[in-house]
Amino acid sequence: MDKFALIILVVVIVLIIRQLIPKKADGFDLLGLPIMAIIRTYTGLPDKLDGLIIAELISLLALGAVVGYWQAKKTKVFYRDNQLCTVGGYPYIIGWIAMLAGRGIILLLFNFSAIVSSFEAGQEQFTNEIARISADWLIWSTITASSILYSLTLYRNHPEIKNFIHARLNKVGR
Template identity: 90%
Template sequence: MDKFALIILAVVIVLIIRQLIPKKVDGFDLLGLPIMAIIRTYAGLPDKLDSVIIAELVSLLALGAVVGYWQAKKTKVFYRDNQLCTVGGYPYIIGWIAILAGKVIILLLFNFSAIVSSFDAGQEQFTNEITRFSADWLIWSTITASSILYSLTLYRNHPGIRGFIHERLKKVGQ
C-alpha cells in the first residue's frame, strides 16, 4: 500500500469515527467523499472487465447503495447553536462493518474455486490471488455507492441538508 492510499485510509477512518459525535455539517462528508471515491474507483479500474468481475461489481454497488441508504435513514439531522449538525452514531459504524463483511462474502462467493485452488498451489499463489480479487477499486466502488446514496437520501429527506448542498454548489459555481 502506497503512502497516498494510507493517507486516504486514515481520512476515511477519521470520517467514520467523527460520525459518533454530533458535528457541524461540512461539504466533504456530503460531496467530497463521493467525489474522492469516484476518482479512486475510476483510477483503479482494470483494462478488461470479465463477467465475474462485473457481477462482483454489481453486487458490491448494490450492497453499498443499501448500506448508504440505511446509514442516512439512521443519521440524525438537527440544529445546535444555529448550526446544522448530524450524528450517525453506531448505525453508521455498523454500516461500514457490513460493507467490509459483505466485500469478503462477495469475494468468496464469486471466487471460491480460484481461491481454493490457489491455496492448494502454495502460499505465494494464494497471496497473489487474494490481492487480485480484493482489488482496491472494488472497495472504492462500494464506498462510492454508499456515500452517494447517503448524501442523496439526506438531501431528499432533510431541507437543511438540501439548503446546505445548494449553497455549497453555488459557491463552487462562482
C-alpha cells in the same frame, strides 16, 4: 499499500469515527467523499472487465447502496447553536462493518474456486490471488455507492441538508 492509499484510509477512518459524535455538517462528508470515491474507483478500473468482475461489481454496488441508504435513514440532522449538525452514531459504524463483511462474503462467493486452488498451490500463489481479487477499485466502488446514496438520501429527506448542499455548490461555482 502506497502512501496515498494510506492517507486516504486514515481519512476514511477519521470520517467514520467522526460520525459517533454530533458535528457540524460539512461539504466533504456530503460531496467530497463521493467524488473522491468515484475518482479512486475510476482510476483503478482494469482495462478489461469480464462477466465475473461485472457481476461482483454490481453486487458490491447494490451492497453499498443499501448500506448508504440505511446509514442516512439512521442519521440525525439538527441545529445546534445555529449550525447544521449531523450524527450517524453506532448505526453508521454498523453499516461500515456490514459493508466490510459483505465485501468478504461477495469476494468468497465469486472467487471461491480460485481462492481454494491458489491456497493449494502455496502461500505466494494464494497471496497473489487474494491481492488480485480484492482490488482497490472494487472496494472503492462499494464506498462510492454507499456515500452517494447516503448524500442523496439526506438531500431528499432533509430540506436543511438540501439547502446546505445548494449553498456549497453555489459557493464552489463562483
